Amino acid sequence: MSHLVVSNVTKLYGASAALKDVSLSVGGQDYVVLLGPSGSGKTTLLSVIGGFTPPSSGRIHIAGHDVTDIGPAKRPTTTVFQDYALFPHMSVEKNIGYGLKLRRVPAVKRAEQVTRALDMVGLSGAGRRFIQELSGGQRQRVALARALIVEPEILLLDEPLGALDLNLRRQMQDELLALQRRTGRCFVHVTHDQEEAMALASLIVVMNQGHIEDAGPPSRIYARPATRFTANFMGESTEFSGPVTAPGIISTPVGKLPRAAAAETGMEATVIIRPENIRADGGGAVALGMARIAEAVFQGAHYRVFATAENGQVFKLRLPPAAAPKPGDSLTLSCGAEDLVPV
Amino acid sequence: MKIPKPPAGFLFALPALAWIGLFFLVPVLIMAGYSLHPLTDAGTPGPLSAADYAAFFAEPAYVQAAIDSIITTLVVTIASTLLAYPFAWCIVFAVPKRFQRIALIAAILPFWTSYVVRSYAWLLALSPVGAVNKALLALHIVSHPLMFAYNPQATEFGFVHFFLMLNTLTIYASLAQINPRYELAARDLGASALRGFLTITLPLSLPGVAVGAFLTIVLCIGDYVTPQILGGFRELLLPQLIMMQIQRQLDLPMASAMSLLLTVLVALAYLALQRWLRVARL
Amino acid sequence: MSYRPSTRTVAAGLYMTLCYVFIFLPVGVLVLFSFQSGNLPVPPLHGLSPRWYEAAFNDGRLVDGFANSLLVGGVSAALSVLLGFLSAFGLARYEIPGKALLRALIMLPLAVSYLLVGMGLLVSSAALGLGPSLITVIIGHVVINMPLAFAVCQAQLGEHQRRIESAARDLGAGTFRVLFGITAPMIAPALIAAFCLCFTLSWDEFLIAYLNTRFDVTLPVVIWDLLRGGLNPETNAAGSFIFLVSISVMLIVELFLLRKRRL
Numbered sequence: 001m002s003h004l005v006v007s008n009v010t011k012l013y014g015a016s017a018a019l020k021d022v023s024l025s026v027g028g029q030d031y032v033v034l035l036g037p038s039g040s041g042k043t044t045l046l047s048v049i050g051g052f053t054p055p056s057s058g059r060i061h062i063a064g065h066d067v068t069d070i071g072p073a074k075r076p077t078t079t080v081f082q083d084y085a086l087f088p089h090m091s092v093e094k095n096i097g098y099g100l101k102l103r104r105v106p107a108v109k110r111a112e113q114v115t116r117a118l119d120m121v122g123l124s125g126a127g128r129r130f131i132q133e134l135s136g137g138q139r140q141r142v143a144l145a146r147a148l149i150v151e152p153e154i155l156l157l158d159e160p161l162g163a164l165d166l167n168l169r170r171q172m173q174d175e176l177l178a179l180q181r182r183t184g185r186c187f188v189h190v191t192h193d194q195e196e197a198m199a200l201a202s203l204i205v206v207m208n209q210g211h212i213e214d215a216g217p218p219s220r221i222y223a224r225p226a227t228r229f230t231a232n233f234m235g236e237s238t239e240f241s242g243p244v245t246a247p248g249i250i251s252t253p254v255g256k257l258p259r260a261a262a263a264e265t266g267m268e269a270t271v272i273i274r275p276e277n278i279r280a281d282g283g284g285a286v287a288l289g290m291a292r293i294a295e296a297v298f299q300g301a302h303y304r305v306f307a308t309a310e311n312g313q314v315f316k317l318r319l320p321p322a323a324a325p326k327p328g329d330s331l332t333l334s335c336g337a338e339d340l341v342p343v
Numbered sequence: 344m345k346i347p348k349p350p351a352g353f354l355f356a357l358p359a360l361a362w363i364g365l366f367f368l369v370p371v372l373i374m375a376g377y378s379l380h381p382l383t384d385a386g387t388p389g390p391l392s393a394a395d396y397a398a399f400f401a402e403p404a405y406v407q408a409a410i411d412s413i414i415t416t417l418v419v420t421i422a423s424t425l426l427a428y429p430f431a432w433c434i435v436f437a438v439p440k441r442f443q444r445i446a447l448i449a450a451i452l453p454f455w456t457s458y459v460v461r462s463y464a465w466l467l468a469l470s471p472v473g474a475v476n477k478a479l480l481a482l483h484i485v486s487h488p489l490m491f492a493y494n495p496q497a498t499e500f501g502f503v504h505f506f507l508m509l510n511t512l513t514i515y516a517s518l519a520q521i522n523p524r525y526e527l528a529a530r531d532l533g534a535s536a537l538r539g540f541l542t543i544t545l546p547l548s549l550p551g552v553a554v555g556a557f558l559t560i561v562l563c564i565g566d567y568v569t570p571q572i573l574g575g576f577r578e579l580l581l582p583q584l585i586m587m588q589i590q591r592q593l594d595l596p597m598a599s600a601m602s603l604l605l606t607v608l609v610a611l612a613y614l615a616l617q618r619w620l621r622v623a624r625l
Numbered sequence: 626m627s628y629r630p631s632t633r634t635v636a637a638g639l640y641m642t643l644c645y646v647f648i649f650l651p652v653g654v655l656v657l658f659s660f661q662s663g664n665l666p667v668p669p670l671h672g673l674s675p676r677w678y679e680a681a682f683n684d685g686r687l688v689d690g691f692a693n694s695l696l697v698g699g700v701s702a703a704l705s706v707l708l709g710f711l712s713a714f715g716l717a718r719y720e721i722p723g724k725a726l727l728r729a730l731i732m733l734p735l736a737v738s739y740l741l742v743g744m745g746l747l748v749s750s751a752a753l754g755l756g757p758s759l760i761t762v763i764i765g766h767v768v769i770n771m772p773l774a775f776a777v778c779q780a781q782l783g784e785h786q787r788r789i790e791s792a793a794r795d796l797g798a799g800t801f802r803v804l805f806g807i808t809a810p811m812i813a814p815a816l817i818a819a820f821c822l823c824f825t826l827s828w829d830e831f832l833i834a835y836l837n838t839r840f841d842v843t844l845p846v847v848i849w850d851l852l853r854g855g856l857n858p859e860t861n862a863a864g865s866f867i868f869l870v871s872i873s874v875m876l877i878v879e880l881f882l883l884r885k886r887r888l
Contacts, residue, residue: 050531052527052531071530072527073531073532073533073534074533077531078531079528079531081528083522085524085527085528086528087525087528087529087543088525088547089546089547098534098542099532099533102532102533102534102538103533150533351715351719352715352716352718352721353719353721353727354715355711355712355714355715355716356712356716356721356731358707358708358711359708359709359711359731359771359775360712360730360731362708362767362768362771363730363731363733363734363768366746366764366765366768367733367742367768369749370742370745370746370748371741371745373745373748373749373752374745374748374749377748377752430640430641430644433637433640433641434641437633437634437637437638437641438641444879446641448876448879449645450644450645450648452649452652452872453649453651453652453868455825455829455868455871455872455875456652456864456868456871456872457828457829457830457831457844457845457848457864457867457868458831459831459845459848459849459852459864460655460845460848460864460868461652463655463852463860463864464651464652464654464655465651467651467654467655467666467667467856468650468651468654470667470856472667472668473667473668474654474667474668477667477668477669478668504647507644507648508648557736561736561737561738562738562739565737565738565740565832566832567832568831568849572852582740585740585744589747595748595751598744599748602738602740602741602744605738605740606741609736609738613736
């Protein structure tokens, strides 16, 4: 579990800190996604791992070696940039073979490896073409091939799918995952799209304002987020806040709710619940009161419903298409105790 | 039958095209016509004949002038490109971003002055009583003034001064718009700084180099002022020859023929540089 | 990339300094010795005096040359910008067959020597029986400068402008109103920059002027005549003046471009 170790990395630009004492440990087969909004530091962290930005303090270890003082050329990482940065004056095969040429691989062997790389990314036979002739998706594959052919310990990807339309993005996500599994290498992928993160990652690292909010597998991060920020970033939720009246209980506008986390009596605390876990069929163990539907938006497989209680509490929940919800309808809401997540 | 309306865009471009047609293409054609009617002994244009062209190639002094023009232009182009490239490179990559514009503006400031004035200024600096010689004498590097001016080297020197600035500008424009990510990607894949420059930045900057070189060739080969002021009169260049035909011999047909031959040389240069010029955005 | 002050930076600094010295040497000498209180514009510098500037401003030929240069520069620059702007607009906004050819034609004068342009006009004037004239010079300057004005305007007439023009047309504006009421004001900085560029190049231009004038001459041609008289601080003063006007105009251009970039 220590193929990539980031130890207490801080990066300062003048007085402001892009990274604040960040630590992370990643395994050799992991698909890591650094997830967060702009300014969260995820791109800076990627840049520090890749050797493009030296940290103000802290160390980076890759495959057991301290690489903190090594530049990108000698570091065992390669990067797929956001705009791919494919060399415009070279053909596809020259682009892909560039790293091999630098490593003095003889021409015949180079050609073999390039052909294999093209096959691997699904671009067989496109070697002679120039970058200008390729579509966005094709360019992405060339960038991947170019970065993977030199067999890096870690492949870094900086928002690689941002420039693609939705369908192409979904397709490329599948291909990226397949590629990572096939090559068995560690990928570190930066994105602001939480759906993309959940689709790809074996480890999601949620970042905000230069520090790590939460890190873990997608299912855990989504269902049981460690912080409020993580909860909100990973998806919609309904929040219930109130003072702690007894150990494990908080008093909220909808009544007393269980909260499975340590907190001092009298302190303000919050639990959240995901929209799919709020039930309107009266089956849940914990009662959440009554609410009137304010808005119901059809989303295809479900309705996204906003309901308000008399005391002002807003609920975000989902209802099946068969329920045909309309504004003004009254709902009786409940949930299971285990669905209330302390943040 | 309905007369088709000309496309509106064409109408907008018409004044410019008409101007070039009327005041550039037509005069050149008239010149071509003149060149084919060499002067008779009476001093008037004679019958249709290519005699002037033949006379040009038959006269060793004329051919020598053409060769000297070509050699001077090549030397100047190569020298200014070799000097300008590192200069432009420094402005783009060695100067902090916020000083780059000032550095560039300063580098080409003396560009914006008439070449008559500039050549005169060099004459001042290089003449036997000029600043350079006086400085050398004062520092006891030489014991008597050296003949820097009034020779072909002075002409080349004056040219290189001007074209250094021009090429710095075109090469700067080319280098500045190269996406810095390209070199970054090359380094990421393992290239050293030098390797990255040679394989990525240099090839991508060649269109700018080509544009500068072409402009240098065009302006240098047709320049009359610099060799006339700085060159002395032992070795004449083609433009000086042409001027002599106009002023001394009053032989416009011969001058026309020579000017067209000069243009042919420029066209040859264009063909040689075509591959990179097409890539450059002008 | 981490910044390490290195031998590379020192070498760069040294090379740049040498280049700047080389570039400014003649101009520096020119301006310095225009203030020479002695009689020769060469070292030693006896002292500073403005008397050569006084002589220059009182010299009839120089004053006439200055006026002529202003006239030629102003008129030719205005025409160049007008023609360049119209043709750039036409080629940028409309689909015309053979657009590439037309563009090449408009840019053609840039690819030939001034000598050819000047000679062409000289020979044509002679053929038509017309004598030398400043009008010929104006015509010639438009030929060589209009392609530059075209290039400057063309670079500015992008998608952003096109959409605003479409909005204006949508509201009912006719073509000429769009052209002169919307487009021209929108790219005004570029138009001014193009004007200044064309003016400066005309102001500095010698060969076409020399070939096509005899009595009414422009300033560079006057300087040329003065050179016959040998090295003279008055020539320095006149030359420095020409230089000063040129760089002032170009600095105005730089300021306009700078302001535009901040938008």
